[in-house]
Amino acid sequence: MVLAAGGFIYNRTMVKEIAPKYGTGMPLGTASDNGSGILLGQSVGGKTDLMDRISAWRFINPPEAFARGMIINQNGERYINEFKYGAAVGEAMVEENDGVAILVFNGELKKLAREQCKPGKAQWFQRAPALLNLWFNSKEAKSIEELAAAAKVPVEALRKTLEEYNDAADGKTTDRFDKDADKMHAMRSGPYFAINAGIKSKRFPLPTLTLGGLVVDERTGQVKGEDGVIPGLYAAGRNAVGVCSRSYVSGLSIADCVYSGRRAGRAAARGEVYATKDAPAPAQSPPIEAKGVEGLPVSSQAQVADPSPEAHQRPSRRAHNEAPYPRQSLNRSIRRPGGTTRVSSSTRGRLPKRAP
Numbered sequence: 001m002v003l004a005a006g007g008f009i010y011n012r013t014m015v016k017e018i019a020p021k022y023g024t025g026m027p028l029g030t031a032s033d034n035g036s037g038i039l040l041g042q043s044v045g046g047k048t049d050l051m052d053r054i055s056a057w058r059f060i061n062p063p064e065a066f067a068r069g070m071i072i073n074q075n076g077e078r079y080i081n082e083f084k085y086g087a088a089v090g091e092a093m094v095e096e097n098d099g100v101a102i103l104v105f106n107g108e109l110k111k112l113a114r115e116q117c118k119p120g121k122a123q124w125f126q127r128a129p130a131l132l133n134l135w136f137n138s139k140e141a142k143s144i145e146e147l148a149a150a151a152k153v154p155v156e157a158l159r160k161t162l163e164e165y166n167d168a169a170d171g172k173t174t175d176r177f178d179k180d181a182d183k184m185h186a187m188r189s190g191p192y193f194a195i196n197a198g199i200k201s202k203r204f205p206l207p208t209l210t211l212g213g214l215v216v217d218e219r220t221g222q223v224k225g226e227d228g229v230i231p232g233l234y235a236a237g238r239n240a241v242g243v244c245s246r247s248y249v250s251g252l253s254i255a256d257c258v259y260s261g262r263r264a265g266r267a268a269a270r271g272e273v274y275a276t277k278d279a280p281a282p283a284q285s286p287p288i289e290a291k292g293v294e295g296l297p298v299s300s301q302a303q304v305a306d307p308s309p310e311a312h313q314r315p316s317r318r319a320h321n322e323a324p325y326p327r328q329s330l331n332r333s334i335r336r337p338g339g340t341t342r343v344s345s346s347t348r349g350r351l352p353k354r355a356p
């Protein structure tokens, strides 16, 4: 059985218990991302890890003008280069700054932002939230004192942050978050604007998705329990700890879902069991051995039994399509006299020559 029922971001009770900092974030996924797969695995002894790792996406760019402004916390201090990737901004906000992010810019940047939100300048899903924030989620202030009051931060701290920012923007100093001067904009005059971009902002929701899950054997995707793997149980995608579980960047979750799904499906179809309690570490483990699988086209079964090049001709398209799982990139090992030869999709049909 392969568990592939998604993460648990829609199980708000689980989120609040396991990762309470993210409890007010906006769940990103489908309603069935309710943790059912993870809970099913746990119910038979599966271990979990990195369950409190949640990716929070605070993308403020486009419009680029927003990123030329600054993000401050409840103390009126900056904490990140505003041009950083949205998941990095979200993580710094939630993990280190109590979920607070106030985006500050001035009238010149607002004008630029509106220009950059015109049709054709950005995608609709980028323009729409930016414009909604400009219209309905920004507070205007004529002075730094008014800005501090609007953002609910200490005025002296804000003044200092702004001065430091302006000096770096003018090239007088180096920005302590390594933001290039040409990506900054000195804000020496008002009006100023503050947008609540924090996790509690009702007008600027913070999308969140879970990254942790069941602990699996890295070679097979088999679910691990306290005493080794659970026979016959595999997990993939956000049901499992995967490549993206510690740190997410765009594409890493989907890529991991594809990879881990193929890994689990392949291993399950072959009935592989590797990570018992006493199994050797992955580096020393033996290569995966091909086994005959019921239902495979004869050509593939012949490959297992017969290592001759003729047996490794690519199967016909029809035979390929009828196979129970895609074998295009199946890596397999063929036992032959004198050792084991690893055969990959790129070498299939052209068995590598053995060293004399």
Ligand SMILES: Cc1cc2nc3c(=O)[nH]c(=O)nc-3n(C[C@H](O)[C@H](O)[C@H](O)COP(=O)(O)OP(=O)(O)OC[C@H]3O[C@@H](n4cnc5c(N)ncnc54)[C@H](O)[C@@H]3O)c2cc1C
Pocket: 004, 005, 006, 007, 028, 029, 030, 032, 033, 034, 036, 037, 209, 236, 237, 238, 239, 249, 250, 251, 252, 253, 254, 255, 257
């Ligand atoms: C708007 C959006 C944008 C995203 N952008 C990116 C991106 O750019 N890059 C990236 O890497 N990731 C992105 N993600 C995240 C990524 O899509 C998910 O991490 C990924 O789809 C998780 O795949 P999964 O197969 O584990 O779960 P899912 O895709 O959630 O699939 C789980 C499936 O299991 C079904 N299911 C659930 N419970 C049960 C049950 N009990 N019984 C039977 N079936 C069940 C569900 O209906 C669903 O079909 C995005 C997500 C969203 C919502």
